[in-house]
Amino acid sequence: xxxxxxxxxxxxxxxxxxxxxxxxxxxxxxxxxxxxxxxxxxxxxxxxxxxxxxxxxxxxxxxxxxxxxxxxxxxxxxxxxxxxxxxxxxxxxxxxxxxxxxxxxxxxxxxxxxxxxxxxxxxxxxxxxxxxxxxxxxxxxxxxxxxxxxxxxxxxxxxxxxxxxxxxxxxxxxxxxxxxxxxxxxxxxxxxxxxxxxxxxxxxxxxxxxxxxxxxxxxxxxxxxxxxxxxxxxxxxxxxxxxxxxxxxxxxxxxxxxxxxxxxxxxxxxxxxxxxxxxxxxxxxxxxxxxxxxxxxxxxxxxxxxxxxxxxxxxxxxxxxxxxxxxxxxxxxxxxxxxxxxxxx
Amino acid sequence: xxxxxxxxxxxxxxxxxxxxxxxxxxxxxxxxxxxxxxxxxxxxxxxxxxxxxxxxxxxxxxxxxxxxxxxxxxxxxxxxxxxxxxxxxxxxxxxxxxxxxxxxxxxxxxxxxxxxxxxxxxxxxxxxxxxxxxxxxxxxxxxxxxxxxxxxxxxxxxxxxxxxxxxxxxxxxxxxxxxxxxxxxxxxxxxxxxxxxxxxxxxxxxxxxxxxxxxxxxxxxxxxxxxxxxxxxxxxxxxxxxxxxxxxxxxxxxxxxxxxxxxxxxxxxxxxxxxxxxxxxxxxxxxxxxxxxxxxxxxxxxxxxxxxxxxxxxxxxxxxxxxxxxxxxxxxxxxxxxxxxxxxx
Numbered sequence: 001x002x003x004x005x006x007x008x009x010x011x012x013x014x015x016x017x018x019x020x021x022x023x024x025x026x027x028x029x030x031x032x033x034x035x036x037x038x039x040x041x042x043x044x045x046x047x048x049x050x051x052x053x054x055x056x057x058x059x060x061x062x063x064x065x066x067x068x069x070x071x072x073x074x075x076x077x078x079x080x081x082x083x084x085x086x087x088x089x090x091x092x093x094x095x096x097x098x099x100x101x102x103x104x105x106x107x108x109x110x111x112x113x114x115x116x117x118x119x120x121x122x123x124x125x126x127x128x129x130x131x132x133x134x135x136x137x138x139x140x141x142x143x144x145x146x147x148x149x150x151x152x153x154x155x156x157x158x159x160x161x162x163x164x165x166x167x168x169x170x171x172x173x174x175x176x177x178x179x180x181x182x183x184x185x186x187x188x189x190x191x192x193x194x195x196x197x198x199x200x201x202x203x204x205x206x207x208x209x210x211x212x213x214x215x216x217x218x219x220x221x222x223x224x225x226x227x228x229x230x231x232x233x234x235x236x237x238x239x240x241x242x243x244x245x246x247x248x249x250x251x252x253x254x255x256x257x258x259x260x261x262x263x264x265x266x267x268x269x270x271x272x273x274x275x276x277x278x279x280x281x282x283x284x285x286x287x288x289x290x291x292x293x294x295x296x297x298x299x300x301x302x303x304x305x306x307x308x309x310x311x312x313x314x315x316x317x318x319x320x321x322x323x324x325x326x327x328x329x330x331x332x333x334x335x336x337x338x339x340x341x342x343x344x345x
Numbered sequence: 346x347x348x349x350x351x352x353x354x355x356x357x358x359x360x361x362x363x364x365x366x367x368x369x370x371x372x373x374x375x376x377x378x379x380x381x382x383x384x385x386x387x388x389x390x391x392x393x394x395x396x397x398x399x400x401x402x403x404x405x406x407x408x409x410x411x412x413x414x415x416x417x418x419x420x421x422x423x424x425x426x427x428x429x430x431x432x433x434x435x436x437x438x439x440x441x442x443x444x445x446x447x448x449x450x451x452x453x454x455x456x457x458x459x460x461x462x463x464x465x466x467x468x469x470x471x472x473x474x475x476x477x478x479x480x481x482x483x484x485x486x487x488x489x490x491x492x493x494x495x496x497x498x499x500x501x502x503x504x505x506x507x508x509x510x511x512x513x514x515x516x517x518x519x520x521x522x523x524x525x526x527x528x529x530x531x532x533x534x535x536x537x538x539x540x541x542x543x544x545x546x547x548x549x550x551x552x553x554x555x556x557x558x559x560x561x562x563x564x565x566x567x568x569x570x571x572x573x574x575x576x577x578x579x580x581x582x583x584x585x586x587x588x589x590x591x592x593x594x595x596x597x598x599x600x601x602x603x604x605x606x607x608x609x610x611x612x613x614x615x616x617x618x619x620x621x622x623x624x625x626x627x628x629x630x631x632x633x634x635x636x637x638x639x640x641x642x643x644x645x646x647x648x649x650x651x652x653x654x655x656x657x658x659x660x661x662x663x664x665x666x667x668x669x670x671x672x673x674x675x676x677x678x679x680x681x682x683x684x685x686x687x688x689x690x
Contacts, residue, residue, distance in 0.1 A: 032423035033390035038383035045378035078377035087391045133478035
């Protein structure tokens with residue numbers, strides 16, 4: 001198995017691999033820094049994936065590369081920004097197979113291509129465990145960025161996609177299920193997946209291993225001046241809703257019956273918790289949670305015709321976040337994924 | 346010993362710690378992304394430090410924080426850019442003492458403050474080994490960035506500072522010498538440092554543990570239109586000179602007698618190699634290596650009066666990089682620090 005060549009050879013191959021013809025890249029990979037023609041209002045954020053924390057050693061490196069890019073684009077989406085540029089820092093053990101690096105870069109580039117992102121810089125360093133730290137830059141529309149803190153009492157609360165599929169996918173990964181880039185599912189030793197369930201398991205694994213950032217939705221909400229606040233769902237609906245409410249200085253009431261709990265959850269045996277709790281506290285959905293003021297609901301209808309979005313509640317002037325069900329109200333706990341406590345800590 | 350609190354508490358303390366009043370920061374730490382009023386020509390780069398590779402577990406975390414920022418500012422300096430903003434991704438084991446994180450952040454912020462850098466975002470993730478991945482953004486002057494590839498035959502070759510001190514400092518670290526933020530030196534067990542040598546050892550350790558980026562020099566060279574090419578000395582004079590020559594499509598002749606070999610090297614016993622070889626191949630000097638066209642030598646004299654810089658040779662139309670000594674020419678090997686081969690591999 002071929003392991004990594006000298007760093008200088010790797011860096012030179014990066015220059016070829018990441019060459020771009022985009023006119024806003026004045027200096028790309030291969031100098032001490034990239035030089036960009038930047039938009040006047042620039043969004044920038046960073047997010048890292050670490051082996052053993054965010055992906056397993058057995059994960060398809062192509063999908064790890066895609067996810068390293070896409071979790072960052074999800075943050076830009078939550079600001080309503082259009083992705084432009086990315087930088088990649090990779091920490092790799094010396095014994096890493098070249099094939100691992102190649103597949104990672106292929107995946108990273110495929111996600112970049114889907115969103116027309118130019119890769120303009122990076123760093124490569126030896127490390128005992130693999131990690132990928134990514135920074136992305138994007139253009140904020142003239143209407144301004146979406147903020148966590150822009151919501152007000154009376155604004156409707158909306159969410160995109162379904163909830164809990166990525167967390168269910170994680171529980172499958174932790175039980176030994178694998179999925180490669182073509183969607184092929186491998187069951188843990190001693191198990192088989194019935195053909196009837198294979199597609200559904202592949203779909204849940206896809207949500208965990210290959211999440212899709214809601215870039216187009218975020219842009220539409222920002223450029224149309226529709227959303228008053230937004231956050232991406234990375235640490236779970238409950239925790240991220242608490243964050244949005246804290247930043248906005250509001251409370252919220254969520255209609256439990258309207259929550260888009262993923263349809264694949266009830267059929268899964270051996271879930272770590274109930275489908276509803278997985279949807280509320282599971283994390284890594286990477287949809288958008290956003291708020292719409294009453295006067296923008298007309299424009300919101302057009303968005304709802306284009307994207308899978310659902311109204312799930314309303315902000316209010318309290319400081320409480322409540323679940324409403326059949327006339328009864330219960331507090332929604334501020335918990336979710338915590339890197340320093342493990343899942344649902 | 347107090348270890349890390351939940352991630353949410355840490356992130357909230359970051360919001361307080363990294364609050365900025367700079368008007369070009371429209372959205373700072375605490376949202377999904379920062380939003381900046383960006384300069385039209387933006388330099389951006391990223392560099393990571395990994396425990397066990399770039400710093401030891403026993404290193405003063407305050408100095409690790411400073412170095413994580415400063416190695417990035419050195420890259421901006423090599424472009425002639427003025428530092429503006431930074432993002433920090435930290436990977437930390439769960440059992441990391443809070444005191445370690447606090448000291449790291451204190452050091453990181455102190456380096457940011459020295460260069461008026463606003464910290465606008467970051468990420469915190471659990472990891473088995475500590476790492477800090479930093480991205481910095483800077484303003485490129487109207488005169489354009491300094492490039493590696495701008496040199497031409499006949500341009501003079503200049504270098505700032507001395508060579509080899511950081512590499513000598515590394516050899517001291519590897520032999521067990523320590524230096525804290527106040528400059529206090531601790532010798533390895535069973536050794537003592539004579540008062541006469543203490544200051545000199547502290548200085549060499551400082552070059553390794555707390556390098557200073559040549560931001561003002563880089564700016565002056567770019568804004569004055571003085572340098573035709575520049576690179577920062579991170580992987581050693583020889584390797585970085587080869588890079589500059591390759592990018593510029595030139596060769597070079599270095600006058601060996603003019604090389605600013607650090608004056609502290611000859612007195613050190615147990616150096617891993619000769620002072621000259623340490624200066625040529627040692628790495629982490631973080632000075633600037635740059636070229637000046639003949640017609641700019643007048644302006645260069647003013648720079649030389651303000652900064653510790655030295656002329657060490659000349660670019661030529663060959664593709665060879667040679668050392669000249671007493672009328673004899675020998676090839677300068679293209680080797681230096683390689684993350685995937687170890688020092689001087």
